Amino acid sequence: MTTSDHGVDFGKLRRNMWLAVLAGFSVLLVSLWQLGQFNEFDLGWAVMALAFGAIAWSAVFYFGCLLTAGSLTSYIERDDTVIKNESVEMVTKTRSSGDDRLDAWIDKFVFARNTFGLSVLPLVLLGGVFLFA
Numbered sequence: 572m573t574t575s576d577h578g579v580d581f582g583k584l585r586r587n588m589w590l591a592v593l594a595g596f597s598v599l600l601v602s603l604w605q606l607g608q609f610n611e612f613d614l615g616w617a618v619m620a621l622a623f624g625a626i627a628w629s630a631v632f633y634f635g636c637l638l639t640a641g642s643l644t645s646y647i648e649r650d651d652t653v654i655k656n657e658s659v660e661m662v663t664k665t666r667s668s669g670d671d672r673l674d675a676w677i678d679k680f681v682f683a684r685n686t687f688g689l690s691v692l693p694l695v696l697l698g699g700v701f702l703f704a
Contacts, residue, residue, distance in 0.1 A: 579640050584676050587635035591683070595628030626694065629686035636680050643680045661685050 602620035603609060636643055648664045663681045668674055 579642060579673055579676070581672070581676070583639040584636065587632055587639060588679070590635060591628045591632035594631040595624045598627035599624030622690070625686060626690045629683040629690065632683040633680070633687045636683070640676075640680075643677055646677045647681065661689060 602623045606616040651662045653660045
């Protein structure tokens with residue numbers, strides 16, 4: 572296992588990524604199957620299944636990194652919500668670690684964190700509609 576000068580174990584990060592990809596792909600396949608996409612394709616349901624897979628990937632990778640490489644959060648300086656015309660963007664400012672390889676993993680961590688964070692509210696709303704409507 573390769574460890575950076577900053578104490579981050581790249582082997583664990585790679586394992587987290589592979590586990591997250593496996594979980595996301597598994598959720599995608601199960602979602603496609605449960606939504607009947609192998610029998611009759613419908614673009615709306617397929618996009619929903621893809622979203623479920625992406626949410627599973629981001630959750631597994633984000634929480635896996637928190638458990639195995641929690642020091643990645645120390646490189647996040649601030650989160651800003653930026654409104655550009657009619658769109659809202661979540662912008663995360665990170666500081667450089669001085670190691671290009673570690674910075675690439677920090678970027679992946681931030682992407683997964685933002686993907687999971689932005690997917691929680693729609694999931695809760697859809698769950699509420701499903702259960703109570």
